[in-house]
Amino acid sequence: MKAPMSTAKAEDTRKRILQAALGLFQTRGFDDTTMREIAQAAGVATGAAYYYFASKEAMVMAFYELASREMQPGIAEALAERGSLEEHLRRLIETKLRYFEPNRVLLGALLRHATDPRHPLSPFSQETRAIREADIEAFALALTASETRVPKDLAGPLPRLLWMFQLALIFFWITDHSAAQVRTHKLLERSVRLVANLIKLAGLPLMRPLRKTVLDLIEIVETP
Amino acid sequence: MKAPMSTAKAEDTRKRILQAALGLFQTRGFDDTTMREIAQAAGVATGAAYYYFASKEAMVMAFYELASREMQPGIAEALAERGSLEEHLRRLIETKLRYFEPNRVLLGALLRHATDPRHPLSPFSQETRAIREADIEAFALALTASETRVPKDLAGPLPRLLWMFQLALIFFWITDHSAAQVRTHKLLERSVRLVANLIKLAGLPLMRPLRKTVLDLIEIVETP
DNA sequence: CTCTGTATTTGAACATGTTCAAAACATCAA
């Protein structure tokens, strides 16, 4: 039931509701914010929220979509400079974390359903496909921008693999309670270096059997 | 609010409630089963369920604990025979899947909160620690039983790593809609072989730098 | 047996995400 937002006024109402929701989520947390509070803060009736958003969680999704769109220029910029794959990956992921930073904890509410690909809000769902593919494209760009030599057979799945690597990092980040999430940033730095090195290694003739094995596994996982 | 179950009658009531719940979960699914239905099926008032179980999900947890205890002999048996690490791992994980099979989908309800280590039902939570450690112990046993040569520095974290590998497989299994979950079994077979081979490779002198790097990452992740 | 305190059980009340029928509003053709 995506809202049609034909008129400017409707669009405005939608924005007001979303803004009220995000504000409350940030100050009181996702779970402790009620739909009635959101509606009241936006100056509308409870039901209005459901005219524009399918559910409470869909509001977090709307935030995610918004943020994803907004950070596109930042990402393009991060990938524009020359540099190694390691640098590109680190800049790409750091850019994302920076954008999400004010709503770090909130993201956890979204990723609750990560493990169920049937759930509309799962990062693996049909519904989030468009945004996911755009995301993966950024990693493909990081590869070409850094002029990394990638074995032919690995080139196809690699962007998606990097995206999943990033997703894992984001998971860690969300529940990282260290000050300023230093643990995540340390992990990011080291793991990105490892990943970049592994990709280089993967091209060695010696590595061919291992690479084939891994690709075999990937195919099992990705073939529906 | 763990129930004290001092008397045999209370114990019986608890059992009846749990049985009613699991029966309904299996036929109607977790989400479509209401607490009122469960209470009614158990011949008890709605509130009684909460006297014995902290929440609806805690019932799934109770099932998990029960199953874990019941499968101990089966696991011991699977690890008793001689065999390679690959064989031991495969048997160990297959044994678990077999035990969980009738409630495969139900497990999904438990693992919903996997990504939040603060949630009591997360496999990483304080509350599930005892059962998790016992689980990990089984993998330590698989290593010793197969007389696998493991580098000193890897020996400590390895059982936990294998446990996480298994957890990932279980996740895949839960949402595997292929007939009889053939995809999971294929994946299990191949990935276990890969893992066993990687452990062998990890001991080579050539691999020392890579191993150190990985151990470094693990330490960042595991140090709270 | 009766009394007393504890364990168990009850069912109504509560909180909150969600649905829905009706009302209010907007647009535009005649």
Next chain:
DNA sequence: TTGATGTTTTGAACATGTTCAAATACAGAG
């Protein structure tokens, strides 16, 4: 302006997980 038609808004009603004060059952002391 008026009526028709579609869009937006309302607020009560609903479903369901959970809490809680009160009622009941029960074990053991005297």
